[in-house]
Amino acid sequence: MPEPTEEQRKQWEEKIKNMSPEELQELQRQQCIFCQIISSKIPSKKIYEDSTCLAVLDINPAAKGHLLLLPKEHYAIMPQVPEKVLGHLSVVAKNLSQAILKMLRAEGTTVFIANGAAAGQRAQHFMIHLIPRKTGDGVVQAEERLVGVEMTMKVKAAIEKKLLTLLGGKKEVQKRVETELSRAEPAKEETKMPVPEQEAEIFVTSAAAKRYHKEKCAFAQNIPAENKVILSREEAEKSARKPCTCVSGKKIPLVKPAATKSKTESKPKGEPKKSKESTTEPAKKALGSKPSTIMKTRGEEASLDDIAKFFKR
């Protein structure tokens, strides 16, 4: 390309200033070598091609079989790439890596993405490098070194919030669950108690009866409709009537079911039972299922700890 004169340069700069974003993008596309490779204006050795991406051999390979996986759309850096495309690229990368391992007898592959010039990105087109590796080939020369716990904590503290907002704050949900779990045991009785109370808000009695019952109590079911009196808890307590065992919750009222009412009565019989057990059963369920999840996560954390140990080494 001939060197542009100063006038031409100025003209260009003005043009670029006046361009709309779409036009700018178009210009970038025209200037981008990889876009030209994709549109076959520049010859290349294509390995794989589909509607969204293209894999070619690198011209300046780090090793034999160094592949570049390019999205067909022009994106400068990774954050611009839509998730769908990224996902597709990663799947393709996986399969290509498999092919590399198999055909080139590589001992491993390095998948490398560079975002920005500081990271060693040379062309303004997002790409994934797939490099076949052999032990001691010196492709990735950087040495990992041990960083103090303080540093890792700092890093953690700095990035946690941002990361969680970007990821949709799923961890907060998990944390909540965890705190719920930790609270679950002391809160057991607190959460349980209101439940039967709420159910027992309405009491039923007969005009002449000496006891009052829960609505679902078998005795209550036996009260004829014309004699039925409905009381609130306060009213029931103020009145001279005594609470039925269904209210005090000590015993389950036993009723000789009339043959015709057996069906309706057997149910109410069961239901006070339930209301009684409801204090324990759902709680048990809740506590029973949640600790198992704790155990699971703990188990997994244990395995993660192992990984962490590996990391430390």
Next chain:
Amino acid sequence: MLYEDDIVVVAVKDVVYTPGQITVFSRQHFTIMEQVPDEVITKCMVVADKTSRAVFEVFQAEGTNILIQNGLGAGQKVPHFAMEVVPRREGDGLNLQWQPKEVNQDDLDIAAHQLSEEVAKLGDFTAPKKKEEPKEKKEGKELKIDAKEKDKENYLVKSLKRIP
């Protein structure tokens, strides 16, 4: 541990290329990338992208590298598939770049031929043909199982040696 869900875990580890490096890995254990199912690798990639964005903003990085070291030969140190998100700055002294290697053109051609043949065998592994993929993968896997097992053994042996 920074973030975790059913599929991925994001964490800071203490042996790093540069401070601020963050690791994204799958919750389930996979030794190498080829074992990782599509959904998981997709999710990992998306999370890595978001992590990279967070790194950009929080550490005022001028760039990020996302690195998957896949296999012993690639310098993988942990037998668990992981993606590293490395924040980069101009002049941070980190050399993740490779030296371009002069490769014989014929060799390149051969490699290209072999690879494209192999890839053609893999078929179209894009979304609509996902159903076929597992079968094809199995063929590849069978061949590689030995290698994987060897890898695992190597890892075990190495980790044993590391224990003082």
